[in-house]
Amino acid sequence: MGDVAMTVPVLLALSRSNPKLQITVLTRPFFAPIFSNIPNLKVYTIDVKNKHKGIPGLYNLSKELKKIHFTAIADLHNVLRTKILKAFLSGNELPFVQIDKGRKEKRNLTAWKTKTIKPLKTTHERYADVFRNLDYRVELSPNDVLQPILPSTSVKKYLADQPLKTIGIAPFAAFNGKMYPLELMEEVLKNLNNTNQYNIVLFGGGEKEIKILKKFENTYSHCYNVSGELLLEEELCLISNLNIMISMDSGNGHLSAMFGVPTLTIWGITHPFAGFAPFRQGEENSILADREQYPMIPTSVYGNKFPKGYEKAMFTIDPQEVVRKIVTLLNN
Template identity: 25%
Template sequence: MRILVQRFSALGDIMILLPILQQLKAEHPEHEIALLSRPYIGRLCQDLGLQFYGAQLQKEHKGVLGLKRLVKEVNRDFKPDLLIDAHSVLRTKIISKFFALKGVPTESLHKDRQARKAFLESTNPAQAALAPISQLHLDCFARQNISISFNRDSIKAAPYQLSAEHLQWWEESKAEINIGIAPGARHKSKEWPREKFIALLKDLGRPNRKFFLFGGPDEVEGLRELAKAAEVSFEIVAGKFKLDQEIALMKHLDVFVSHDSSNMHMAAWSGCPVVSIWGGTHPGAGFAPYANEDHMVSLDPGTLDCQPCSIFGTSTCKRGDFACMQDLAVSKVAEKVNSLI
């Protein structure tokens, strides 16, 4: 069977999906599997044994006619027997409709928006926790009679390995203990203050420890200033490595510290222990890092009646002070990190 899976959302969401496709390919080698997503994801698919189709959503595949053209191109080349819509938004629903008109069976992610609303309104988010997004993906395949054994104990680490050049860089750069840090986040409600990260690095700093700072190319100078302010030994990873090489590097680290972000999911998939910092979002919304649920840090339950305030994060705070992050003690994060070293 030729199975086409589509998802175009943020990198963190893709990082949740890829380990499932990795497991699917391992358990069902008889199936041909292709991913339809944004072009930059393509370099991650080859080592997983997946075919890849990159959609130019702002160019030739823009708009309804562009999506129709995309479907025609993919159908001509891959000829899918089944389409899995792992995103279930307007764009992917249009794509699914076009494939259905060509006689291709489709299955889509079931999002329970009412349950998400109830979760945010709950006074006990842990008790009102939603099904993990990974389970929703598995349910998609199960409805098409495709079983995947995917749980905490069966998750395979990402297959990527450092290139010879990057491996040499690592051997020359590493210390006795190596800690990954990703202080950036897309939304302010998910971002621990910069001064907290500086204090954390100062607290964790030792002569035998080195910090590897991750982020986007536009964060390089900010990361450098942060590490210099903390007066610790460091290397800037941001802007130097492609996605597969970043994940490969994470495999070599002793622990990784991140917000609820794509870096959190990348590090978890690499197999590196991940300490994740949570503020305006909550792992009970279904986006906890794989196999690292015991290492999540946030304010104690019940401290704020407005936490969580959103499923995906927001740039505003109804209190006006982002207390969920401002009040999270450095010592609490440092204690968790030190427990894993």
């Protein structure tokens, strides 16, 4: 979901710079709400489990797409499925540009050796380059974010009344190496809750995660679990109205950043220099594990690979440091 959300500022910039351009995004139905407020854009959904499954399904999809008469195709994913689709569409002689993911630079950045690290091109700029290579003007601006969505009744109940502020916290990640230890995150929750100054909204994932979030909700009077309680459209509405989002290196941080919500990312064995920091969130919006103790960070791009012992890297981040950073960002 993070990769999908990162396309939003780029598509907003593309639409702003090319107001007569009609854009069609090919994506799964679940992700469609993410694109609902981008001008001159419509979504074409792909059914990868049935109608468009496998090579025969992709061939059928290519026939459907040919009927739309595109003038160019931008592949922002560059995976096997899109490579096959490109082959089926090649007879159309359409300009078809695929993202350069910078795999070699990322391999060098994540090599398990002592290294001097430097920031790579951001994923947002890599997306923008695809459109530039199709001869479209794309200049990213801090204003290329979505506006807050007017909250519905189902969303309003989670939002704090003034002067209280609403904090979103998404404590989970796809891999443990980039997830702040739950016992430390609970210290953060406890500190924020006990100030009586905030509503704390908890975002999560599957059944196991929801149980943990409900435990936090039942323990701390100002904490509210929304995972499994809202549709994606409602979650997006809620996120757009937060005062701040605290996230791991994961999708929720990109969802909040696409609305221009201040987003604090807690980094473990991954690192913002790989190009996956949320849109327009500066260095002050990141807290990193200690590279003096764990010099091989970043050990992977996605957080799935690390040397023995590096699973403890995030214990170098003090909960009080996280709380201080949250308060500072809220007061800016």
